[in-house]
Amino acid sequence: MADQGKFDRNDQAEEGGRKRKRRANDYSIGEAIDLLNEREWRLLVDLYKCRCIPQSVVVTTYFLDSPDLYYEEYESVDNLAKAAFEEKNRKRAVLKARRTFKRLKDRGLVEGTSIIPDAVDLPVARRGRVTGETWYYLSQRGLRVVEKRLEIPDDSKLSKVEVDMERAKKEHYWELGKIYLDLRYRWMVSFNDLKQFIDWDWYPSESVWGDNAVIEVRPDAILRIGEQLFCIELDRSTEPIQRSPFHTEQVSIQKKLERYRDVIKASTNTIIRNSIIAFVIPDAVYKTRLLNVGKAADKVFGINHRVLIGRNIEDILIAYSDLAGTSNNE
């Protein structure tokens, strides 16, 4: 009967006479949800919005608290000792982050890899480190759990396969993810006292349709601040774009803008009609690229267009407040 008790409680199942830890499938979805704290929820939701997050960013964004929270004497010691505390604090945060992710992994909510495939491909004598930074993703279960929490309607739900395929363009999605994190943890915090900025959301892969549901445009992400929609187009000049050899860069941007124009024209939804197209060009070294987009916008929409261009989301927000509010005498 002692054995009976053992098998009834799977968290204490024994193997070879020794207790073992619970494994991934030992947790039901309900249990996994029960065990999530606020930080872990925030993490999962952000992971959903960003698709992927590297470990170092996880540490600094969610786990790195100020050193004096953990080491009371921090404020009273000299700089050298302070640096030691900061280092200790960082290590503590890293460990905490890893343990958290291990737990989430054990409960089947996230997955992660750190192998660099190209490095492994080389002969042993020629390769350097084969593991790089660990990247985290949501698992199938994690996706479902977050979608339930965010109350995502069925037709907007993501398929795990699709999300997995996005990993092939990890750099692109991470570039977008950084914009989201920037917004959430820098700009929206600093704008917190401005009521208009409190109600906002981020939709990483959502289409915008015209009324007839025939013509569609798919921005890289949609940012909604109150009633204002921003269709975010991330433009990385390093990214190879497949196109006919007769098309120049400018033409392709223009084509994209024309598509937006057509969708907006075909829509009676005022939110869509008033939407702003925001081109974020993070690695625009020369102004010309920014100007080219501007020129294309003039051509497609005319002089008073609603196309904003910037190197980062801050530029866009500043340009937006210029555009929106001379009435808003800040």
Add this chain to the structure above:
DNA sequence: TTGCGGTTTACATGAAGTAA
């Protein structure tokens, strides 16, 4: 070999839960 950076493990501690 030695040192480095990332990762895992051992151990101590305290909080919370549980059976007697």
Add this chain to the structure above:
DNA sequence: TTACTTCATGTAAACCGCAA
């Protein structure tokens, strides 16, 4: 109430693969 168990956490040490 007491003794015991479980779990999360912080710290330190061990471990691992690799480069110099």
